[in-house]
Amino acid sequence: MRRILGISAFYHDSAAALLVDGRIVAASQEERFSRRKNDARFPKRAIAACLAEAGIGVGDIDAVVFHEKPILKFSRTLETFLALAPHGMKAFARTLPSWLGEKLDVRKAVASGLPGLRPDVAHLFTGHHEAHAASAFLPSPFERAAILTVDGVGEWATTVIARGDGARIEPLEELRFPHSLGLLYSAFTAYCGFRVNSGEYKLMGLAPYGEPVFADRIREHVIELRPDGSFRLDLSCFDFLADDYLTNDRFHRLFGGPPRTPEASLDQRHMDLARSIQSVTEEALFGLVRRAHERTGERNLCLAGGVALNCVANGRLLREGPFERLWIQPAAGDAGGALGAALAAWHATTERGGAGAPRSAIQPDAMSSALLGPAWSDEEAAAALQVHQARFERLDDATLLERTATALDSGKVVGWVQGRMEFGPRALGNRSILGDPRSPAMQSVMNLKVKFRESFRPFAPVVLAERAHEYFDLDAASPYMLLVAQVAESQQRPVNPTATGLARLKQLRSTLPAVTHVDGSARIQTVTADSNPRLHALLSAFESRTGCPVLINTSFNVRGEPVVASPDDAYRCFINSGIDILVVGNLWMERSEQPHTSLPGTFEALPD
Amino acid sequence: MSTSPKPTTGERLRIGASLIPPFALLWLACRKGWIPLDPRGALVAMPVVLVFGFLLPAPFTPWHRWVEKAQSWIGRRLVFALLSLVWIVVVLPTGLVLRALGKRFLDPGRRDSYWEPARPPSSLRDGF
Numbered sequence: 001m002r003r004i005l006g007i008s009a010f011y012h013d014s015a016a017a018l019l020v021d022g023r024i025v026a027a028s029q030e031e032r033f034s035r036r037k038n039d040a041r042f043p044k045r046a047i048a049a050c051l052a053e054a055g056i057g058v059g060d061i062d063a064v065v066f067h068e069k070p071i072l073k074f075s076r077t078l079e080t081f082l083a084l085a086p087h088g089m090k091a092f093a094r095t096l097p098s099w100l101g102e103k104l105d106v107r108k109a110v111a112s113g114l115p116g117l118r119p120d121v122a123h124l125f126t127g128h129h130e131a132h133a134a135s136a137f138l139p140s141p142f143e144r145a146a147i148l149t150v151d152g153v154g155e156w157a158t159t160v161i162a163r164g165d166g167a168r169i170e171p172l173e174e175l176r177f178p179h180s181l182g183l184l185y186s187a188f189t190a191y192c193g194f195r196v197n198s199g200e201y202k203l204m205g206l207a208p209y210g211e212p213v214f215a216d217r218i219r220e221h222v223i224e225l226r227p228d229g230s231f232r233l234d235l236s237c238f239d240f241l242a243d244d245y246l247t248n249d250r251f252h253r254l255f256g257g258p259p260r261t262p263e264a265s266l267d268q269r270h271m272d273l274a275r276s277i278q279s280v281t282e283e284a285l286f287g288l289v290r291r292a293h294e295r296t297g298e299r300n301l302c303l304a305g306g307v308a309l310n311c312v313a314n315g316r317l318l319r320e321g322p323f324e325r326l327w328i329q330p331a332a333g334d335a336g337g338a339l340g341a342a343l344a345a346w347h348a349t350t351e352r353g354g355a356g357a358p359r360s361a362i363q364p365d366a367m368s369s370a371l372l373g374p375a376w377s378d379e380e381a382a383a384a385l386q387v388h389q390a391r392f393e394r395l396d397d398a399t400l401l402e403r404t405a406t407a408l409d410s411g412k413v414v415g416w417v418q419g420r421m422e423f424g425p426r427a428l429g430n431r432s433i434l435g436d437p438r439s440p441a442m443q444s445v446m447n448l449k450v451k452f453r454e455s456f457r458p459f460a461p462v463v464l465a466e467r468a469h470e471y472f473d474l475d476a477a478s479p480y481m482l483l484v485a486q487v488a489e490s491q492q493r494p495v496n497p498t499a500t501g502l503a504r505l506k507q508l509r510s511t512l513p514a515v516t517h518v519d520g521s522a523r524i525q526t527v528t529a530d531s532n533p534r535l536h537a538l539l540s541a542f543e544s545r546t547g548c549p550v551l552i553n554t555s556f557n558v559r560g561e562p563v564v565a566s567p568d569d570a571y572r573c574f575i576n577s578g579i580d581i582l583v584v585g586n587l588w589m590e591r592s593e594q595p596h597t598s599l600p601g602t603f604e605a606l607p608d
Numbered sequence: 609m610s611t612s613p614k615p616t617t618g619e620r621l622r623i624g625a626s627l628i629p630p631f632a633l634l635w636l637a638c639r640k641g642w643i644p645l646d647p648r649g650a651l652v653a654m655p656v657v658l659v660f661g662f663l664l665p666a667p668f669t670p671w672h673r674w675v676e677k678a679q680s681w682i683g684r685r686l687v688f689a690l691l692s693l694v695w696i697v698v699v700l701p702t703g704l705v706l707r708a709l710g711k712r713f714l715d716p717g718r719r720d721s722y723w724e725p726a727r728p729p730s731s732l733r734d735g736f
Contacts, residue, residue, distance in 0.1 A: 070735050088695075092692075096691050126729070174726045232716065
């Protein structure tokens with residue numbers, strides 16, 4: 001088995017990953033190509049992109065690995081309905097049809113989604129958390145590590161502690177459905193009016209505006225945290241088993257009212273709820289991490305699962321937790337399961353010598369900076385842009401960097417499309433919108449006029465790794481924007497401590513106001529010349545011009561849209577949003593020179 | 609300029625078949641005497657419209673889409689009704705009996721620890 005295709009699909013955020021001789025050649029999420037956010041359908045477009053990157057066809061695939069055990073998951077679903085009786089009839093009749101098709105018969109779904117597959121291709125299945133654990137440990141820079149995977153639910157497990165040694169992953173203990181930290185966080189996400197499986201990071205962003213006034217109530221009535229790190233949800237507060245709604249009347253009474261509707265205004269109660277659940281989540285995660293440390297005695301920790309995208313908690317785990325080093329899979333959610341499944345299968349192959357064969361950990365990791373998607377050459381981009389009669393200039397590298405740095409310095413917002421697309425939820429500088437973090441108005445401008453999203457949401461800084469310590473209290477590298485740390489005290493500015501709620505947003509909090517959250521924190525991405533040479537060069541050019549080695553880096557999309565993939569997606573987004581400059585490879589475009597003021601979007605807008 | 613792809617043979621056949629139901633209803637109504645016409649006319653029309661739709665699918669595509677939507681709507685409701693029946697006949701009594709026998713499916717009850725030994729991974733070839 002030399003060419004292994006990993007797939008995650010049919011729940012949310014479907015994806016594909018391709019390994020050739022154990023090397024991660026390509027990985028992409030289906031949403032980037034189908035233009036439907038969190039697309040759960042069979043990832044045929046993502047698979048095509050992976051195969052194209054490797055220069056192979058469907059007939060060259062030796063094994064297809066699915067990231068879950070479908071029959072085990074189905075049995076959990078059935079058992080849940082038995083447990084719910086006499087409730088749950090509606091949910092049963094609504095849920096089962098999806099199971100009776102492709103979700104259960106994955107082999108058939110793969111065969112029909114991939115015409116041309118060889119008849120002797122191996123159809124393999126890993127466990128959901130087995131895939132997460134493999135995605136967390138096998139590409140990590142560690143030879144040995146504790147592994148913690150935490151998400152909504154897989155087959156039965158919701159949380160798994162494992163030990164990784166060489167290529168072997170030994171699961172040690174688990175917490176089981178429905179007792180799930182991911183489902184708990186999602187319940188509060190839905191209650192605060194955000195979309196489950198995509199709005200969790202908004203809740204996290206809202207938390208610093210509030211106080212943890214509901215935290216005790218959550219601990220008393222909703223989740224029982226045990227001293228050994230395990231926990232149990234009080235199911236009388238939830239409806240996620242029997243209905244489409246995650247919470248019920250008891251939950252609503254506990255927290256002072258009905259759920260917020262998506263477009264209703266956010267009040268202090270929602271901010272306090274966000275802060276409270278964030279606080280309880282961190283407490284629960286600390287319990288899990290302490291347990292993982294006790295059980296394994298390891299010095300390194302690998303994290304994956306949707307909850308590992310909670311970068312505020314990750315930052316605390318790194319600073320205050322018992323482990324010396326932390327590595328988090330950048331595609332920690334279910335998309336990363338595709339990669340983990342393929343990696344798990346490769347490391348078990350007889351060609352490699354099985355799981356007992358040694359594995360050399362790659363430094364800084366085996367993820368190629370998570371730049372695993374497709375790339376477009378300048379010629380291909382020019383051809384795509386000419387379809388729209390776009391007016392662009394082709395610049396040499398030095399001029400391009402100088403001009404971009406100048407534009408950023410003068411307050412312009414730049415769409416930046418370079419090289420291979422990122423795998424995972426974060427734009428890491430190849431499909432990004434960039435701005436000047438020193439500008440006090442930039443957060444509001446980018447939120448409201450460029451991305452058309454809520455004003456409270458913070459932006460993340462990207463910083464030259466060699467100068468990160470001057471601006472942020474962060475001792476470790478954060479190449480995947482998965483760690484939150486405080487802005488360095490020397491950069492902070494005094495604020496009015498009596499301000500509350502969204503009024504705090506208007507205060508000048510630091511020398512980098514656009515990327516400093518109201519609590520003085522920032523979600524940091526560090527860049528080295530090795531990890532992303534182009535972005536590093538741009539940051540260096542901006543630094544030479546302004547003395548500041550930091551830029552705002554936010555994903556290249558507008559509200560409800562998947563991050564752009566192709567030059568065509570980027571041009572449409574550029575025209576339809578408030579971005580001033582678009583740079584695709586070495587092609588330079590200015591909004592004022594374009595023949596369009598709007599273009600039909602290609603994405604399926606979903607409420608977020 | 610965008611062009612829609614040519615329908616495949618299967619799609620042409622489905623488009624033609626989607627023209628049959630109105631004539632089937634007409635045939636039924638004639639047979640029952642609700643409409644004073646010879647039902648054989650409707651019977652003859654059915655294969656004719658099938659062939660017509662097959663040979664000339666383009667103008668009937670919107671109709672075909674509408675029929676598909678209606679079929680899907682009816683299908684969903686039928687499946688929902690059928691599965692509700694399965695739930696009433698199988699799931700509900702089984703669940704209640706098992707609960708009466710003391711089986712606790714999802715709630716481990718209050719304990720000092722909720723950790724469970726991890727299930728050892730099964731073979732990669734198994735979907736269970």
